[in-house]
Each structure stands twice: as structure tokens, then as C-alpha cells.
Amino acid sequence: MQHLLRRKIIYVLVGFILFASEGFSQSEVELNMPDYDQKRMHFGINLGWNKSHFNFTHHPQFLNQDSVMVVESINNTGINLAWLVHLNISDHFAIRTFPLDLTFSEKAFEYSLKYPDLPGGETPVTIKKVQSISLSLPVQLQFSSDRIDNFRVYTIAGVKADLDLAANAGKKNADDIIKLKKFDYGVEAGLGFHLYFPYFVLTPELKVSWGLSNLHSRNQQLKYSSNIDKINSRMISFSLTVE
Template sequence: MQHLLRRKISYIIICALSIPFTGFSQLRSQLNLPDYDDKNFHFGINLGMNKSHFNFTHHPIFLNQDSVMVVESINNTGINLAWLVHLNLNEHFAIRTFPLDLTFSEKAFEYAIKYPDVPGGETPVMLKKVQSISLSFPVQLQFSSDRIDNFKVYTIVGVKGDLDLAANAGKKNAEEVIKLKKFDYGVEAGIGFHLYFPYFVLTPELKVAWGISNLHSRNQSLKYSSVIDKINSRMISLSLTVE
């Protein structure tokens, strides 16, 4: 289901990104929404795709055992759905937040096993997936350039907290998967641009997020968990906002 939704959102984003190249040049002769930036508040719907993975460190026990030879973090794609609230502070600075910000992502660890337990279902290469449904609470500071006709560039920096609704750290029957904590926090930065059309503003944005907290709920008695020490989230996302 999530795979089909990712395909549909990819199609929507590709179609929307084609708008500036097919129709925006025809709008340069007129100034659209001339009073739009004079409003204190803006609201928008955000739709995007993300590429996420885990940044991790090996535990010292990794060097002292001979079962798990290699551990790698695998990149995977996901989707973002959010509602934007934008408060203008002055001509160039604004505060942004997302009262509703859902991120669907899937990350994975790949293990190279020297002595796989074939009767137990192990293979020389084992892939352990971790699915996440995160509710984020970001606060961002936006700096915008001067508006040039129907175009404006901006950058953002901010902090956020995440609540993973699918975190498995408290599950008792998840012995063979990597257990993660529910709460995360981190920083993010990005760049985007506003395209002013007669009835709406379209905003493509590229953003990178770095998780700071250690997500790993380590269990030293489990083979797949014991060889990993700290786990931090990493994500890059491309999104479109319609305001």
C-alpha cells in the first residue's frame, strides 16, 4: 500500500515540477498576487518524498565476535504529508511550523553473516527493515530574497522533535529486529523558491535533516543489535507546497 502511495506521490511531484518549465515563462509579463507577501500569515499543504537512512557506530563487541562480518545502512524512499503555517516577521524573515507533519519512511540494515543459521532461516546476507510513521514538530526560521517578478528564493534552518508512532522498543516479541526509541530530535536546513501564479504560490523545496539523539534501544544478548552502538537518523526530502 505504501509502495503504491509513493508511486502516486512521485507522479504528482514530477507533474507539479514541470509547471514552472511549461507555464511560468508565460506569466513573467504580469505580476501575480502583488500583495501576497504583505499578509502576516500564510497556510499551505505540503507533499513530498524523502530518502532516509541510519547513521550508526559499531559497538566494541563488533570487533570481538566472528558471526557478523559487515553491517551497512541501506537507503530507502518514503513520503511526507504536512500542513504549513507561515508567519512573516518582516520583509525577509519568517517563522514556519507544521502543526500536522507526517513522515512515512523505511530504513534497513544489511548484515553479512559468516556462520548463518540456515535451519533457523538465516542466509549469508540478512536484511532487517525498520518502518517508521513519524509525527514531527518542526520550528524553522526562513530568510527570503527580494521578489523578482514572480520568483523568490529562500533558505531555512530549524529544529524539530519526532514521535515515531511505529517504534518497536517496547515490543516483547521483536527479538530479531533492531529496536528503536519513540522520541527523536534534530536540526534541519534547506533551500527553496516561491513561484507566484495568479491564484496560488507553488513552492518546491529541498531539505536535509540530521537526528541528534541515539535511537537505538540496544540489547546485548541479540546478535543483530549487540554489534551496533548508536543510531542517528538522516533524511533528505524534496517537497512541494501549495499556498
């Protein structure tokens, strides 16, 4: 399902790029904001939609018990809100960061239980949700193509550090959920394009993020936590930036 979702998003983005290039690359197009790319620094507001899930590994204990039969990570949607700072270092390269980058997301695990505690509220298929409000600090290197009239394509690659403001690893009364640590770091890559209008630049972008830190605060006494070893975050996002 995740591969199909990514493929659909990529098809939509590629189609949008082709459509935009047709509209912005006619023979007699008025050049909007012709000096925009000569400016040393740009600022923008970014609003996005994300699809996130956990990538995890089973703990060896999973094979030695019979209460949890299957554990799966579920895709969930969220939103991103960020402030962009863009610094040109050459005609084709730039450094980007987001001093204020908030990501609201919800991830979940689905457990198939052989012996659910029905009086305790469990069902044969039990879902445990983990809400997240992350404050991120990414640093990205951007490589841009030459401008074609009012259209320009670019790619990005970078690193980021995340602080989850809603992390529950320190909570004492949260023994029935998966506990996660506050800090994470990872890498990301993406593709986007600039559309130049008379008074602003609109930038659609598709980005994929891979968390590298093990977020799991494991408790071997709890069946929801003991059967999972490492947990890493994964996210794919589509955003629009107005500069």
C-alpha cells in the first residue's frame, strides 16, 4: 500500500510539472519577477500535507509468546507548517533551512491479539495511536536547473533534527501505549519546482524523510512494547511554499 501511495503521488507531481511547463513555456511569455533569483536571500511560508508511519523491527521475544499474533504499522495523515529561509550560494546551488518547522502527525500500531482482554477494552484487533507534534530544524542543499521562462525545477537533499513536543517516554501513567523518545534525527530528499507569478513565487514540493534514531523506549513487561525492538520514523510530504 505504501508503494502504491508513493507511486500515485509521484504520478500526480510529474503530471503537474508537465502541465505547468506547458503553461509557462510558450513562445511569447512575459517574464515574471526577472530579478528574483539574483537576490541573495529569500523568505517564504510553507504549508504541507504528510503521510507518516513507523518502520520497526520485531524483538526476539515476539517469537516466544502467543498473545500478540501480528503487529503492523498504519499510515496516517498530518499537516506541516513552516517558515522558509533560502540562501543562494551560486546560480544553481542554495542552502535552505526552516527556523520554525512544525509537523502535526499521528502514527499507529495495529495488534492482532489471540487472547484479548475484553473487560479491559481490548478487541481481537487493537489499535494503539501515537500523536506527535514535532519541532524540526532541517538544513538542505538545493540544486536548481536553469530557469525556463516562468518555470524552474530543483532537487534537495539534507539532514534534520526533530524534537517531539508530545513524546510520552517520560509519562508514568502510560503503560498501555507505545512510549517514544523526544529526540530524532534523519535525512531527507525531495523534488520541486518554482512557478513565477507577477508578485510571488509558488513552489510545490514532494519530499521523503527517513528517521535514523531508534525512538522506542521499550518496556519488556508490556505486551504492546515488548514485542517491538527498534522504531524509526518515515514520512512522505507534499507542500506548497509562497515566497
